[in-house]
Amino acid sequence: MNYSTMIKQMAGASALAVMLAAAPASADDTKLQELKDQGFARVAIANEPPFTAVAADGKVSGAAPDVAREIFKRLGVNEIVASISEYGAMIPGLQARRHDVITAGLFMKPERCAAVAYSEPILCDAEAMLVKKGNPMGFKSYADIAANPDAKLGAPGGGTEEKLALDAGVPRDRVVVVPDGQSGLKMLQDGRIDAYSLPVLSINDLVKKANDPNLEVIAPVVDTPVYCDGAAFHKDNVALRDAFDVELKKMKESGEFAKIIEPYGFSAQAAMSTSRDKLCAAQ
Numbered sequence: 001m002n003y004s005t006m007i008k009q010m011a012g013a014s015a016l017a018v019m020l021a022a023a024p025a026s027a028d029d030t031k032l033q034e035l036k037d038q039g040f041a042r043v044a045i046a047n048e049p050p051f052t053a054v055a056a057d058g059k060v061s062g063a064a065p066d067v068a069r070e071i072f073k074r075l076g077v078n079e080i081v082a083s084i085s086e087y088g089a090m091i092p093g094l095q096a097r098r099h100d101v102i103t104a105g106l107f108m109k110p111e112r113c114a115a116v117a118y119s120e121p122i123l124c125d126a127e128a129m130l131v132k133k134g135n136p137m138g139f140k141s142y143a144d145i146a147a148n149p150d151a152k153l154g155a156p157g158g159g160t161e162e163k164l165a166l167d168a169g170v171p172r173d174r175v176v177v178v179p180d181g182q183s184g185l186k187m188l189q190d191g192r193i194d195a196y197s198l199p200v201l202s203i204n205d206l207v208k209k210a211n212d213p214n215l216e217v218i219a220p221v222v223d224t225p226v227y228c229d230g231a232a233f234h235k236d237n238v239a240l241r242d243a244f245d246v247e248l249k250k251m252k253e254s255g256e257f258a259k260i261i262e263p264y265g266f267s268a269q270a271a272m273s274t275s276r277d278k279l280c281a282a283q
């Protein structure tokens with residue numbers, strides 16, 4: 001290569017370098033301003049009390065949206081607008097920009113941590129199974145369900161319980177996708193499934209409202225960890241996630257975080273005793 005060509009190449013390279021250096025802050029830095037201008041944050045929820053709930057009049061509550069609503073207010077975004085989604089569709093919906101954040105009790109696991117930008121931990125819970133009174137098939141673990149060729153488990157589509165059951169060897173055709181708590185309860189009562197699995201607080205909420213003496217809660221499911229969720233942001237919105245975490249930390253330290261989640265049955269201490277790094281590396 002002759003000298004003049006080399007100089008031209010270098011000039012081009014340095015011009016490019018100057019352009020990149022002057023490039024505006026990443027697109028990520030504008031997301032919070034976008035939400036402020038929009039006036040609301042679009043949150044994905046599941047409608048699974050006490051994690052998330054939608055009343056007959058459309059009012060959104062539950063520990064996850066209540067924490068998010070308060071933090072977004074502090075960030076200058078006054079409202080949240082919720083859409084109900086199956087757990088397995090939440091991350092694709094976030095990646096397709098249909099949601100600004102997932103605030104649904106979506107438990108941190110390595111494969112999810114790779115796909116989203118989680119906040120620090122918010123809601124922690126163990127896993128449970130709802131069975132007929134007396135636990136006639138003797139379930140204590142998902143392996144017990146795998147071992148019984150007649151046993152069928154109901155669980156949320158794309159949810160943690162479905163994956164735990166499949167990983168424990170329950171064949172696909174014996175793991176029944178259940179869209180919501182009421183459906184799961186009915187399927188169990190009608191004998192279409194032999195156990196229905198959700199986190200402990202969700203199962204307890206369902207049982208309390210069912211008022212059916214022929215039900216029994218198996219909790220915790222043996223050989224399963226305590227999971228914690230975080231608010232889940234798009235991978236390109238780390239600056240927004242970090243701003244959310246600054247406010248979450250303040251609320252944890254002031255006691256305001258506990259005031260929001262503990263009336264729902266969650267432990268602030270459980271969330272404060274772990275971290276995103278630990279939960280995303282664990283299991």
Ligand code: 6CS
Pocket residue numbers: 048051087104105106107156158159160161162198199202
């Ligand atoms: O994160 C999950 O997959 C699970 N989280 C909750 C709050 N309920 C069921 C779901 O499978």
